[in-house]
Amino acid sequence: MSSVAPSGALTEPDPDCLSAGRALVEEFCQYGASTIIGVVGLDRRPLAGMALACLVLAPDRIRVLLSRPSNAQLLLGLTRDGRIALTVTEVPTHRSVQIKGGEAVLLAAQPDDLRAASRQLRAFRDRLIDADYGEAFSSCCCSFDPTDVVAVEFVPREAFTQTPGPQAGERLRRVS
Amino acid sequence: MTTLDQIRNCLEGVIPAFLATFDSDGTPNVSEISQVHYVDPGRVALSYQFFNKTRRNVLATRMASVIVIDPDTNAQFRLDLDYEETQTSGALFEAMRAKLAGIASHSRMEGVFRLLGSDLYRVSGIEVLPSQRIERVRPCNPLSAARRAAAELCASADMGTLLDRLLGALDRQLGITHSMVLMLDRGAGRLFTVASHGYPTTGIGSEVGVGQGVIGVAAAEGVPIRIGHLAADYSYSAAIRSAAGIVEDSGCPATAIPYPGLEAPLSQIALPLRPLGETTGVLFAESLERNRFGYDDEDALQLVAESLGMRILLAQNDGAEAEAPHVPGCAGSLRMRHYRFDSTVFIGDAYLIKGVAGAILWKLVSEHAATGRTEFTNRELRLDLSLRLPAQSDNLESRLLLLQRRLVERGGCIQIVRSGRGRFRLQVAGKLELEEI
Numbered sequence: 001m002s003s004v005a006p007s008g009a010l011t012e013p014d015p016d017c018l019s020a021g022r023a024l025v026e027e028f029c030q031y032g033a034s035t036i037i038g039v040v041g042l043d044r045r046p047l048a049g050m051a052l053a054c055l056v057l058a059p060d061r062i063r064v065l066l067s068r069p070s071n072a073q074l075l076l077g078l079t080r081d082g083r084i085a086l087t088v089t090e091v092p093t094h095r096s097v098q099i100k101g102g103e104a105v106l107l108a109a110q111p112d113d114l115r116a117a118s119r120q121l122r123a124f125r126d127r128l129i130d131a132d133y134g135e136a137f138s139s140c141c142c143s144f145d146p147t148d149v150v151a152v153e154f155v156p157r158e159a160f161t162q163t164p165g166p167q168a169g170e171r172l173r174r175v176s
Numbered sequence: 177m178t179t180l181d182q183i184r185n186c187l188e189g190v191i192p193a194f195l196a197t198f199d200s201d202g203t204p205n206v207s208e209i210s211q212v213h214y215v216d217p218g219r220v221a222l223s224y225q226f227f228n229k230t231r232r233n234v235l236a237t238r239m240a241s242v243i244v245i246d247p248d249t250n251a252q253f254r255l256d257l258d259y260e261e262t263q264t265s266g267a268l269f270e271a272m273r274a275k276l277a278g279i280a281s282h283s284r285m286e287g288v289f290r291l292l293g294s295d296l297y298r299v300s301g302i303e304v305l306p307s308q309r310i311e312r313v314r315p316c317n318p319l320s321a322a323r324r325a326a327a328e329l330c331a332s333a334d335m336g337t338l339l340d341r342l343l344g345a346l347d348r349q350l351g352i353t354h355s356m357v358l359m360l361d362r363g364a365g366r367l368f369t370v371a372s373h374g375y376p377t378t379g380i381g382s383e384v385g386v387g388q389g390v391i392g393v394a395a396a397e398g399v400p401i402r403i404g405h406l407a408a409d410y411s412y413s414a415a416i417r418s419a420a421g422i423v424e425d426s427g428c429p430a431t432a433i434p435y436p437g438l439e440a441p442l443s444q445i446a447l448p449l450r451p452l453g454e455t456t457g458v459l460f461a462e463s464l465e466r467n468r469f470g471y472d473d474e475d476a477l478q479l480v481a482e483s484l485g486m487r488i489l490l491a492q493n494d495g496a497e498a499e500a501p502h503v504p505g506c507a508g509s510l511r512m513r514h515y516r517f518d519s520t521v522f523i524g525d526a527y528l529i530k531g532v533a534g535a536i537l538w539k540l541v542s543e544h545a546a547t548g549r550t551e552f553t554n555r556e557l558r559l560d561l562s563l564r565l566p567a568q569s570d571n572l573e574s575r576l577l578l579l580q581r582r583l584v585e586r587g588g589c590i591q592i593v594r595s596g597r598g599r600f601r602l603q604v605a606g607k608l609e610l611e612e613i
Contacts, residue, residue, distance in 0.1 A: 038196030038206030038241075045256060048196035048206055048241040069306040070252070085196070085204040100203060133191075133247070140250040140308040160229070162207050164289070169205075169229035 015059075020172045021159020022056045024097040028088045029054050032123030037064060037152075038085040039104075041077040049074040052144050053113075053120040054088060062086065062099060062156050065109060065117050067148045075150065078104045084154050087162050091127040096162035097172065104154035114146050178302045180217055183244065183253050184471040187214045188404060189275060190247035195222070197233035197240050205229050210289060212244055212255075213272050214471055215296065220257070221268060223276055224293035231295075234259050240297065243305070247467075248312045256301035262293040267399040269294045274393055274401045321349040322476035326483045334594055335491040336371065336577050342484060343373035350473075352461045354438055357449075357484070358384060359457040359574035360395055363566055364531055367395055367458060370577050372436050379436025380581040381529060391458050394446035398455045400474050402445045404467035433527075443468035447478050449485030456571060459484060491573050509609040510589055514538045516612060528586050533579040535563045541590070545608045554598040576600065 029035065035051040049071045055063040064086060068075065078084065082104040089096040121142040128138035159172045192208040199205065207230055211223040222242075224231060234240055238259040245252050263269050273291040325345035329338060339357050346352040356372035356379070366383045387396040394401040441462040449457040459481040461469070469477075513522040519534035520527070529537060536557060543549050554572055558565060565572060576592070583591050595601040 034192075034208065036194040036196075036206050036208070036243075038198070038204035040198055040202055040204055041241075044202075045239050046196040046198050046204060046237075046241045048194045048243045048254060050194065050243060050252075067306070073303070081202065083203055085206045087206045087208070089208055094208075096208065098205070098207065100205075136310050137247060137250055140310055141245070143308045164208075164210070164225075166226050166228075168207070168226060 017159050017172045018099075018156055019059070021097050021099050022059065022062070022156065024095075024159075024172075025054060025062070025086075025088050025099060026056050028090045028095070028097070029120050030123070032091065032120065032125070032127035034089045034091060034124070035064070035120075036087050036089075037066075037074070038087075039074050039077045040081040040083065041073055042080060047074045047077055051086070052149065053117040054086065055113075055116055057153070060155050062101065062154055063107075063113070064152045064154070065113050066150055066152060067144055068150045069148055075106055075152075078106060078152060082154065084152070086154075089162070091124070091131050094164050096164070096168075098160045098162040098169075099156045100158045100160070101154040101156040104152050107151040107153060109146075109149040109151050113151055114149060117144060117146075117149060178253065178304055180214065180220070180299055180302065183246065183251070183302070184214045185248060186244035186246045186251070186253060187212050187220065188247065188467060188470060189213075190404070190467060191245040193245075194243040195230060195240055196242075197230055198237060199229075199233045200236045205233055209242070211272060211276055212242060213268075213275065213294070215268065219260070219296055219298055220255070221263075221272060221294040221296050222257075223272055223289075223291050224262060224295045225290060226292070234295065249309050250307050251309055252305040252307045254303040254305055255299050256303075257297035258300050260296045260298055262295050264293045267397045268296075270393050270397045271399055271401055274390060274403055277403065316350065318350065318472045318476035319479075322480050325349045326480045329483050329487045335488060335573060336581060338487060338491070339371035339484075339577075340373070342480070343371060346461065346477075346480070347373060350476075352463070354441075354463065355459070355461040356436070357457060357459055358391060358395075359488075359571055359578070360386070360455055361531060361571065361575075363564070367391060368531075368533075368574075368578055369433075369436070370457075370574055370581065375436035375438075377434060377436050378581070378585065379434060380585060381533075381578055382433040382435045384435070390444045390446040391460050394448045394458050394460075395455050398448050398450055400445065400447050400478055402443075402469050402474055404443050404469070438462050438464065440464075442466040445469040445474060445477060447474075447481035449481050449488065451482075451485035451489040456485060456488065457574065488573065510604070510606045511609045511611070512538075512541060513611045513613060523587065523590070526586060529579060529582045532563060532565060533575045533582070536575060537579055537583075539563065540592070540602045541604070541608055541610060544602055544604055545610055550602050550604075551595065552600055552602065554600075 035054050037049045039047050041047040052065045057063050083102045084104045085100050087098040125138045125142035162168050189211045193212045195209045196206045213221040215221050240257040242255050272294050276289050276291050328341040328345045343355045346355050354374040356369055358367035358369050360367050365386045369379050369382045372378050384391045386392050390401040443463040445461050447459045448455045518530050520530035521534040521537050580592050589605040591603045593601050
């Protein structure tokens with residue numbers, strides 16, 4: 001498990017910070033997590049969206065899987081402003097990390113994407129059931145239509161702790 | 177078009193909401209938030225707990241987008257929000273603070289979730305998001321059930337009977353198995369129980385401090401307070417501890433009447449009685465079921481509480497004569513003790529009552545012992561300065577009801593009964609032996 005803590009001062013992005021953020025995203029998604037995104041809409045208003053799954057492809061590439069019908073406006077917004085915020089939260093602990101990036105591009109989903117979405121949503125569903133959300137709700141909340149899935153890839157630039165508390169929103173730093 | 181009223185079940189705080197903002201440069205930010213609170217058909221309030229990036233963004237751009245999810249149906253909605261203002265005290269703030277305490281308890285985030293303010297937003301758009309939904313079957317319509325329960329208040333009966341009927345009707349019509357009515361003693365800053373339903377003991381006369389627990393906060397703020405999870409900050413052990421502090425300082429023997437409420441309720445709701453806009457008491461209900469009371473229940477029960485408040489007000493002019501209780505005969509003398517400090521009254525060695533109700537009883541028994549008098553009027557009590565009744569909203573009827581019910585439970589050979597409009601009768605079956613301390 002990665003050991004990270006928020007730094008006190010806002011500084012220029014650094015590789016360690018990003019590396020810590022990516023590690024947390026991978027760890028949370030592997031065991032089941034809530035994955036949400038924020039973008040700027042075409043009308044220059046903020047837009048919140050829910051993602052199905054998230055994959056860290058490389059140090060400079062994160063791939064987010066979305067249901068197109070639920071995120072139609074959000075995808076349109078990304079075609080004009082490629083900046084994106086991604087927050088991944090572990091359900092029982094509320095540990096949460098936010099990655100901010102840019103240059104987002106919309107891509108077709110691949111078979112590997114669908115397998116990843118199934119795996120991550122199944123883990124998330126189990127977490128929700130463990131957290132007493134009930135089997136019916138948890139299953140519906142984690143269901144998806146494979147024909148609706150699209151992918152968004154972006155370049156991560158900054159990572160922040162988002163775990164509830166006074167330090168939420170501060171940059172991550174690696175703890176030695 | 178989807179309205180905010182239609183999606184209130186999403187705003188119970190059961191499922192976290194997802195909030196997106198951006199800063200003045202247009203960089204987006206997204207986070208989970210614990211509470212989106214329904215304010216009115218056009219506005220919601222978000223809990224402000226920390227001065228973090230989200231808050232800085234909102235203050236800079238005054239815009240936000242939030243996704244809310246119905247915990248029963250998995251219906252999902254995206255709301256466009258325009259920030260209006262932040263409130264840091266008052267009714268909305270207290271209602272949100274109580275609910276947040278429940279959410280914090282459920283999420284094991286006590287000590288982290290602390291409300292600093294209620295951020296008010298106008299809802300400028302609601303988008304229905306496609307999702308797989310669960311069919312929801314409501315066990316009853318709270319509004320029609322509340323209407324049937326409130327009909328009990330139309331019957332001609334004395335106040336005590338009305339309260340018992342109403343609480344019974346809440347059980348039959350709304351499935352509310354544990355409830356009580358408490359009246360406000362404004363001068364003492366406490367509420368005292370005058371009727372209860374569903375508990376092993378009645379707890380008549382037990383007290384809660386104003387501002388303590390959901391009952392005390394509802395009375396202090398004059399708004400409904402509702403919690404869907406057990407919350408230590410609002411538990412009755414905390415509320416009772418506070419009320420007990422007053423007792424501990426009084427210097428007389430233990431006088432606390434055990435509070436009858438559930439030891440570990442998962443849902444609680446307190447509705448203020450506010451006839452003519454001034455709080456006089458609280459209708460309270462609780463449950464062992466999590467999130468038992470929703471927005472619709474709150475609205476329906478508040479209507480019942482408003483009818484109840486008016487009915488209690490009218491009871492002051494009600495001439496109904498209650499049936500005289502059977503007063504058993506007593507062998508020997510009836511020893512009564514009165515502590516002047518806080519008007520605590522003991523019968524024998526058993527605590528009976530204190531405060532204004534204690535002072536009233538002592539006046540009655542003193543006059544009875546001296547003159548043999550049995551008939552008394554509400555008016556003379558109101559004119560008696562030694563009783564220290566407040567000049568306005570004296571709640572005399574409630575205090576007499578409390579006294580009457582405590583006597584039924586503990587009085588034995590001493591009872592009081594209404595004998596007509598603004599009149600009542602003291603019934604004593606034995607010889608009084610009074611001691612003043």
